[in-house]
Amino acid sequence: MTYFQDLSRQAPEGPSFGPVENVSRRGLLKGVTAAGGLVLAASVLPRRAMAAYVTGAGDMPHGVVTDPRVFVSIAPDGIVTIVAHRSEMGTGVRTGLPMIVADEMGADWARVRIVQAPGDEAKYGNQDTDGSRSTRHYLIPMREVGASARTMLETAAAQRWKVPVSEVRAGVHEVVHDGSGRRLGFGELAADAAVLKVPAAETLRLKDPKDFRYIGKGTVSITDLHDITTGRAGYGADVRLPGMKYVVIARPPVVGGKLVSFDDAEAKQVPGVERVMEVRGWPWPSKFQPLGGVAVIARNTGAAIKGRNALKVVWDDGANAKYDSVAYRKELEAAVRAPGLVVRNDGDAEAALKGASTVVVGEYYLPHIAHASMEPPVATALWTDGKIEVWAPVQSPGGTREDLAKTLEISADNVTVSPTLLGGGFGRKSKCDFALEAALLARELKAPVRVQWTREDDLHHDFLHTVSAERIEAGLDKSGKVVAWRHRSAAPSIGSTFAAGATHQIPIELGMGLIDLPFAIANVRCENPEAAAHTRIGWFRSVSNIPRAFAVQSMVAEIAHATGRDPKEVLLELIGPARIVPFSASVEKPWNYGEPVDSYPIDTGRLRGVVELAAEKAGWGRKLPEGHGLGIAVHRSFVSYIATVVEVAVDKKGVVTIPRVDTAVDCGTFVNPERIYSQMEGAAIMGLSIAKLGEVSFKDGRVRQSNYDDYPVVRIDEAPRVTNTYIVPAAAGTPPSGVGEPGVPPFAPALCNAIFAATGKRIRNLPIRDQLAV
């Protein structure tokens, strides 16, 4: 939701509420208090910049909280409990942020416990786990939290020993008085420290990075590792409440459709089915509100699914009944062949194109794709005495709480959202429709309710990645130098999920690889022709960067081919010399991922750096076996710089395999390199799924795909043999930048450029599927 501060126009909600973590661990903090230890409890520090750089964190809804008493508690036995306030969906953030606190305060990781915060942004600050923002927004705030806690422990020790605080220092999980050799453990100091004032931010001392024990080392495993490998980790469907009802819902198959009538006679005969009822839907578009339909309530999920299969439902399909992907593609392609809304205009691209000695034209098409996270949407809800409690795998626990309050028309004080682990999110679980469904039913049924989406539900009712046509015309002078660039990009906007009739891309979409093109070209024109949405459009890991990077980075290789040059050389030439590229003055609302350009400028030196690093590591230019090819692509997104080189092998039948991937990442100061590697390995797989397999298409307004058979994703036998990741060491003081998403965009163009190098066939439409079959 936080992409949409300007669109959703909600007043920030009031404060307060609820328990911590999923049920089994609830009460831990309380227990600590009862035991008389330090629960550093509640007051808010004025936020001051501790570092040389400023991020956009303060501009997020509810901003940043750095009060150590909100995040840290210490029990008399020395166990340090740290609150993770962001959702864990596989990036490692639930480990990474507490690890920063622990390092800064001197806590021994073996004696740290992590609890998950409920949705409560007044207390914890912004909790939206999206936009690849968590580490970049929270490295310094989490260090402040740790530094405050450390200072309080040091002060407590100095008072106990009656020595100046300057003579004591925190060691590992203890405070030491060097002069006398005395030492006291954190647990022994907890009660005294608890009553001290939180130090003023400007008085805090931050650790010298050379003293870090965890930050930047990659030696800490994710906190849930053991539980995951033993089946004990708690995901959305793993919360069990006494007397809970299991529900699946038949939803209108066309977005904007509604229920006409249903016949539940057979459904009710299914053993285990207890009730069938209509559930409320909202008209489209209505942000994340439920679609409505018919709920089948049963004693277990299997019975509910069987009951739903036996339902006979009549729908009114509504205004999108004719949405057809074949026809729509033609519309989009026609749109990019005609002038559209100008969203960037430097120099005179029209004239320069006319005067060019060669014009290279590329048209690219990328279909809708579905998130298809391994865990389908699911939520559990309990309604008691006018209060709702929801357990769900949500990326935005705070936003979910606000939406629940609005939907149920109750005060947010009466809403508790406990995020579980997420079995993947990729943007889908920023939209809390499934949690709203469970809450509405729990109130209606006066019973605890679990609403489970099947994989078919997930694919049929996703907030899909947009569908797009991209057309680039590059004008070359006699020497082969690019003198003009016109990029038209047409795609239904995410804005259409929030406001009816939105037909143009919104600034955040335009800023993802279109108007922020960092090339050294004098005449650049970007246009955004109209495109109406006919389904729910949402954000998918890396969002509009997927089609833009595909088009731009494919075009670079097309220009190289047209001029008989090496693609990497052309890429570097287009990027131009190392410099800071300002956003074009012609862009009305530039988008820099919400970050100030002073801290996060477009730095072509860093862009060049990753190109050169990836190329060098991949052995760019090396001699390859017959049928092999190397392709390269680079993209700046989420204020990080990532270049990927893919080696492909294409056999005589046109079957593509990938011997090797080399990715260079410049994400500034980093916290957990081990999880950066895993994100890049995963991004290569997701990029490959997008390139090779992923397509959601519509006919008669309905999604045609239903499960992993007709919406295939990459399996282990198609995975690259090796994915190597190289992290660029950060220059001192470089702000941290995104990791979760930016690995995705360069993959598909690098792959298709490699296929071209191997076969001479240029892939302009994704997915590749059988386009290479011979």
Next chain:
Amino acid sequence: MIKVKVNGEERSWDGDPSLPLLWFLRDELGLVGTKFGCGQALCGACTVHVAGTAARSCITAVSDVDGQEVVTIEGLHPQGDHPVQKAWRELNVPQCGFCQAGQIMQAASLLAETKNPSDDEIRGGMAGNICRCGCYQRIEAAVRVAATGT
């Protein structure tokens, strides 16, 4: 009355015999380590062992396992120290973790049948298990580690 031994414990079911084993385990017995990913034998998230071999519990009816032994991730090893589980931790395989119970059960079954699988045998043997997070490189390596210790 259907009787089935789950993780060594005798269990019975007198409801719908066609109920998929997955929902019997998860919703009726509360063994929620086994996951639902597709319901159609396409993803492997629901993999358990039936009579010692990997099976997709989402398409296995409770009646199909009448009188049999079923092992879930919770029962794979009393301390969670099956060589596959240990290898998974050693290599930090999981991202979101949701597929991993199924991956681990599949890998354990694969290694029970093929002591020292080649890379291609690992890829072939694990190809029924989707990991949407894309942990495949580490899954492949971890199966190797579990088999050989390196």
